[in-house]
Amino acid sequence: MRFRFDVDGEERAVDVERTGGPWVVALGARRWLADMRRSGQGWSLLLSPADDGEKRNVARSFDVRIDWPGADQAEVRVNGVAIALTVARVLAARRPRAAGDGAPSDGALRAPMAGRVTRVLVQVGQAVEPRQGLVVVEAMKMENELRAPRGGTVRAIRVAAGDPVNAAEILVELDT
Amino acid sequence: MQKILIANRGEIAVRIVRACRDMGIASVAVYSDSDRSALHVRLADEAVAIGASPAADSYLRVDRIIDAARASGADGVHPGYGFLAENAQLAAACSDSGLTFIGPPADVIALMGSKTEARRVAREAGLPLVPGTLQALSPGTDDAECLRLAAETGYPVMVKAVAGGGGKGMRLATDPDALLGAVRLARSEAESSFGDGDIYFERWIPRPRHVEVQVLGDRYGTVLPCVERECSVQRRHQKLLEETPSMAVSPEVRRQLTHAAASLAASVGYTNAGTVEFLLDEDGRFYFLEMNTRLQVEHPVTEMVTGVDLVEWQIRLARGERLTMDPEVLLTPRGHAIECRVYAEDPDAGFLPSPGRIEAFDVPHGAGIRDDSGVEAGAQIPIHYDSLISKLIAWGADREQALARMRRALREYTVTGVRTTVPFFRWLLEQPTFVAGRVHAGGLDEVLHDRREEAFAARDSSLEEVALIAAALDLAMRAHADRDAPSAWAGLARREGLRA
Numbered sequence: 047m048r049f050r051f052d053v054d055g056e057e058r059a060v061d062v063e064r065t066g067g068p069w070v071v072a073l074g075a076r077r078w079l080a081d082m083r084r085s086g087q088g089w090s091l092l093l094s095p096a097d098d099g100e101k102r103n104v105a106r107s108f109d110v111r112i113d114w115p116g117a118d119q120a121e122v123r124v125n126g127v128a129i130a131l132t133v134a135r136v137l138a139a140r141r142p143r144a145a146g147d148g149a150p151s152d153g154a155l156r157a158p159m160a161g162r163v164t165r166v167l168v169q170v171g172q173a174v175e176p177r178q179g180l181v182v183v184e185a186m187k188m189e190n191e192l193r194a195p196r197g198g199t200v201r202a203i204r205v206a207a208g209d210p211v212n213a214a215e216i217l218v219e220l221d222t
Numbered sequence: 223m224q225k226i227l228i229a230n231r232g233e234i235a236v237r238i239v240r241a242c243r244d245m246g247i248a249s250v251a252v253y254s255d256s257d258r259s260a261l262h263v264r265l266a267d268e269a270v271a272i273g274a275s276p277a278a279d280s281y282l283r284v285d286r287i288i289d290a291a292r293a294s295g296a297d298g299v300h301p302g303y304g305f306l307a308e309n310a311q312l313a314a315a316c317s318d319s320g321l322t323f324i325g326p327p328a329d330v331i332a333l334m335g336s337k338t339e340a341r342r343v344a345r346e347a348g349l350p351l352v353p354g355t356l357q358a359l360s361p362g363t364d365d366a367e368c369l370r371l372a373a374e375t376g377y378p379v380m381v382k383a384v385a386g387g388g389g390k391g392m393r394l395a396t397d398p399d400a401l402l403g404a405v406r407l408a409r410s411e412a413e414s415s416f417g418d419g420d421i422y423f424e425r426w427i428p429r430p431r432h433v434e435v436q437v438l439g440d441r442y443g444t445v446l447p448c449v450e451r452e453c454s455v456q457r458r459h460q461k462l463l464e465e466t467p468s469m470a471v472s473p474e475v476r477r478q479l480t481h482a483a484a485s486l487a488a489s490v491g492y493t494n495a496g497t498v499e500f501l502l503d504e505d506g507r508f509y510f511l512e513m514n515t516r517l518q519v520e521h522p523v524t525e526m527v528t529g530v531d532l533v534e535w536q537i538r539l540a541r542g543e544r545l546t547m548d549p550e551v552l553l554t555p556r557g558h559a560i561e562c563r564v565y566a567e568d569p570d571a572g573f574l575p576s577p578g579r580i581e582a583f584d585v586p587h588g589a590g591i592r593d594d595s596g597v598e599a600g601a602q603i604p605i606h607y608d609s610l611i612s613k614l615i616a617w618g619a620d621r622e623q624a625l626a627r628m629r630r631a632l633r634e635y636t637v638t639g640v641r642t643t644v645p646f647f648r649w650l651l652e653q654p655t656f657v658a659g660r661v662h663a664g665g666l667d668e669v670l671h672d673r674r675e676e677a678f679a680a681r682d683s684s685l686e687e688v689a690l691i692a693a694a695l696d697l698a699m700r701a702h703a704d705r706d707a708p709s710a711w712a713g714l715a716r717r718e719g720l721r722a
Contacts, residue, residue, distance in 0.1 A: 047701070049694040053686060060694035064702065071691050082695045087582045087599070087636070091692055110692045111582060113638055120696075122689035126633045126648070127679055129689040133697075158574050160605050164414065186575040186609045188390075189411055 050134035051120075057134050070096055081105070088112070088123075153196055153220040157211040161185030165207050168218070172200045180218045183211065198222035223247060223298040223322060223541050227291040228266070229312070230302030231281060233596030233612060234517070235262035238300050241533035250294045252287065254280035256604040261596055268294050275606045281305045284312045291321050298322040298540060300533075304608060307516040308335055308387065324540040326439075326494050326515050333490060334513045337384050338422050341510070347489040349482050349510040352501060354424035358384045361409060361419040365402055372401050375423040381405055383412030384420035387514065389459030391415060394426060429662040430501040432456065433468050433508065435483035436524050438535055438552075439492040440545045447480035447487075448524050448552040454661040455650070457573060457670065462643065463650065464520035465560040466527055469621070469659030470502060479508055480553060486513065495521075495536050501663075519563065519613070522594060526559035526617040528552050558621040560628050564595075564612040566603045568641035570677045577605045581639030586631035590617040590624070603640055611642070621659070625651060649678040 049060045061072040062080075069080040077096035082089050089112065092105035111123040118133040164182040168174060179191040180200075198220035205217050225248040228238045235251060239262060242249040251266035256275040263269045270290035273280035280286065282305055291299055299316050301307040301324070313328035325331070334340045338358045341351055354375050359368060372379045372395065381404045383391025391412035393404035409419040436448040452468035453461045471479065483498035497518050499511040521532045528551060539545070567573045583599040595612035597603065603611065614631055618624030632648045650656055655665070 047694075047698050049697060051690055051693065053690065054681070058690055060690050062694045062698040064698075069695060069698070071694065073687055073690060078691065080691060080695055082692065082699070087584050089692065089696075091688065091695075093688065093691065108688050108692070109634070110688070111636060111638060112692060112696050113581065120693045121638075122692050123636065123638075124685040124688045124692070126635065126644075127682060127685050128645070129686055131689060131693050158571070160577070165410070184414065186577070186605060186607065188575075189407075189414070190574075 052132040052134040053129065079105075082110070153198055153222045154216045155180050155192055155195060155218040155220070157183060157213055157215045157217055158190075158192070159185055159213045161190075161211060163205045163207055163209045163211060163217070164189055166203055166205065166218075167191075168200050168203070170200050170203055174198060174200060174220070181205065183217075192217065194218075194220065196220065196222055223537065225250060225267075225294065225296045226298040226300050226324070226537070227252065227270075227287070227294060227296035227321075228262070228300050228302065229281070229287045229306055230300075230304070231257055231260060231262055231596070231607065232610065233594050234302040234304075234519075236265060236596050237594055238302060238533055239265045241531065241537065244531075245534060245537060247537070250290070250296050252281070252290050254606070256602070256606060260601065261598055270294055275604060277305065277606060281607075284309065284315050287312065288315050288319050288321070291316075292319065296321065298324055298537070300324040300536070301516065303516050303519055308514070310335065322540050324494065324536050326492055326496060330490050330492055331515045334496075334515050335385060335387075337382060337386060337512055338420075340513055341422075343490055344486050344510040344513075347482075347486045349486055350508065352424045352427060352509040352511065354380075355422045358420040358422055359405075368405055369398055369401060372398065372423055376425045378426035379404075380424045380426045381408040381421055382424060383408060383416060383418070384422055385412060385416035385418040387416075387512070389456070389461075391421070392459050427501050427503050427509070429504055429664065430454075431468070431470050431661065432461075432499065432511075432663045433471060433479065433502045434497050434499040434518075435480050436518070436521065436532070437483050437487045437492065437496050437498060438532075438539065438545055439487055439494060439496070440539050441493055441542055442544055443488070444545045445484045445487045445492060446545050446547070446549050446552055447484045448528055448530075449555045450476060450479055451518075451520055451523055452661075453520060454663050455656070455666055456663050457666055459663075461520065461563065462565075462666070463560065463562050463647065464523055465558065465621070465624070466523045467555045467558065468502075470506070472506075475502075475506060475508070476553070482508075482510070486510070494539050495532055504662075519610070520561050522592060522613060522615045523559040523561050526592065526615060527555035527557055529556065557617055557619045558624040559615060559617045560621075560624050562614045562628065562632070562647045563610055563643065564614060564635075564637075564647075565643045566609040566611050566640045567643055569643055569646035570641070570675065570679070572675060573643070573646075575605070575609045576641040577603045577609070578640045579603075580611075580637060582636055584634075584636040585612070586614070586634035588627075588631070590627040591615070591631045592617070611637075614647075625657065645678045649680075 071078045081092040089110040091108040091110045094105040113121045120131040161183040176197045177193045201221045202219040227250040239249045249266045251269040252272045272286040306312040310328040310332035313323040316323035378396045381393045393408040395401040395404040413419040431454045439445040451466045453464045455463040497514045500508045585593040592615040597611045616628035
């Protein structure tokens with residue numbers, strides 16, 4: 047079986063086959079014998095080189111967690127280090143749909159998380175510099191000054207002091 | 223004392239429940255609507271609901287805490303830290319209701335709660351102060367007067383809330399142009415956090431270390447100080463990592479610091495546990511900063527090097543026992559201890575809070591490791607409270623061993639579902655300046671500014687290959703198992719590029 051993944055923009059293929067006994071995995075020019083078992087809240091993965099008979103009994107051991115936050119999105123932690131992977135073919139199929147979806151490059155200031163608006167620092171029609179503070183949102187007892195993603199003119203302010211806001215909610219719209 | 227009500231939540235409530243159980247004392251948890259399933263409720267002997275999720279409707283309600291104590295028949299109240307821990311009204315309400323408040327007397331809390339009053343009594347006790355205003359500036363103080371007092375203090379000026387604490391209501395003004403903005407922000411944060419917009423000015427001390435001394439006082443006039451804690455690893459004045467002893471404190475400075483802390487505590491009739499905070503400048507001079515009239519978040523590091531259970535001693539002192547330990551034991555650290563504060567925050571997104579459901583929660587164990595966590599797998603982290611979920615503490619015979627054990631423990635520490643500060647600590651403990659002990663209170667902010675938002679988890683191509691193998695095996699094993707019982711996974715695998 048061949049799996050294609052996208053990791054940090056780079057496509058990588060992994061070949062996996064079962065030969066009756068252990069799994070044999072090929073990645074790039076190297077082949078491994080792999081033994082992955084449930085262990086604790088995650089997995090224990092033992093890897094040894096498939097082509098070196100003498101070292102087969104001594105495997106490298108990895109502490110692995112695998113989460114699938116989306117059907118095609120894997121977050122794998124190896125020895126505590128998180129690595130995000132995407133099943134590449136699914137990614138290719140989804141890209142066109144995401145494009146016209148009001149991506150966050152529209153200059154709007156969005157709430158990075160749920161919280162409450164403490165103050166609005168600008169007015170409609172006001173010209174703002176890039177990174178100028180626009181709105182102060184309190185979340186988890188800390189006030190966070192949210193800054194303009196780019197310079198421009200304030201077209202609309204969608205919130206007022208005291209308003210609760212949800213993550214990703216648009217707070218201020220900018221004309222650029 | 224037979225039964226103690228714990229007026230708090232999270233890891234500190236769990237810590238106090240456990241201390242009560244160690245002492246054969248019953249514990250009563252309180253909980254808001256969002257904390258019904260929290261760990262501290264399950265571990266306590268009894269539990270009382272005290273209101274809606276916002277802290278102002280539950281954990282900050284003195285009347286409901288007192289009602290809960292009365293209803294449960296508790297005879298003592300432990301406030302933990304945060305919430306009402308430094309609220310003189312709770313301490314006073316406890317004595318009015320015949321309950322023992324596990325902390326200092328109400329009037330001492332009120333005195334030290336005013337940072338300007340604390341500066342006054344510290345000066346009277348002979349402690350060196352950071353230069354600055356001795357009087358509070360009320361919200362009515364006009365701009366010209368603010369500018370005049372700031373010029374007198376000398377720039378850069380740190381604008382601080384009189385009722386402040388925990389790094390809230392603090393803003394730095396590097397010059398007169400920045401002063402009024404800093405005053406406005408500090409006042410606003412002080413008003414929303416403490417309900418008091420009074421501020422004062424202190425001259426900013428360049429590259430200071432933040433060093434503090436734990437004290438214990440009994441009712442008979444004895445005050446004993448402990449070896450100092452170094453708390454200079456801070457982000458925007460919030461402590462992230464603490465250790466003891468400090469690399470920067472010589473035995474001679476330790477003698478002076480601990481003596482100063484004990485003198486101040488004794489001069490105000492301090493009882494129970496408290497902490498005197500100091501700034502240590504680059505020349506080794508120290509200045510009184512403030513006194514915290516409660517247990518500190520970072521108390522475990524002191525426990526690890528002195529062998530003293532501070533929460534147990536808080537309870538013993540509150541019930542009138544005398545301090546019986548050898549003062550030298552408290553001043554002579556046995557080994558070295560470090561604490562990492564695990565917050566539900568995303569270090570790769572500017573430490574933005576990351577509330578939500580914890581999926582996996584797997585904490586490390588082993589030699590020299592102590593885990594003080596307040597959550598578990600499946601817990602929901604509410605948006606209403608501080609985002610501290612756990613504290614990881616490492617002890618070693620020396621600093622090098624403590625660091626090695628902490629690195630090992632951080633490698634094993636697994637939280638999924640929410641982001642945490644764990645990857646940040648893994649990075650920090652590899653930084654040569656930190657390993658060499660060259661830290662100061664603003665140092666981390668400078669480093670974070672220079673890094674922009676570069677990810678803390680560095681790319682590691684060999685681990686990346688292992689991750690690819692693991693993900694492929696996971697999909698292959700599911701597909702394999704599904705030959706007999708087809709599922710969505712097998713379907714996905716077939717559709718999306720499996721080639722047998």
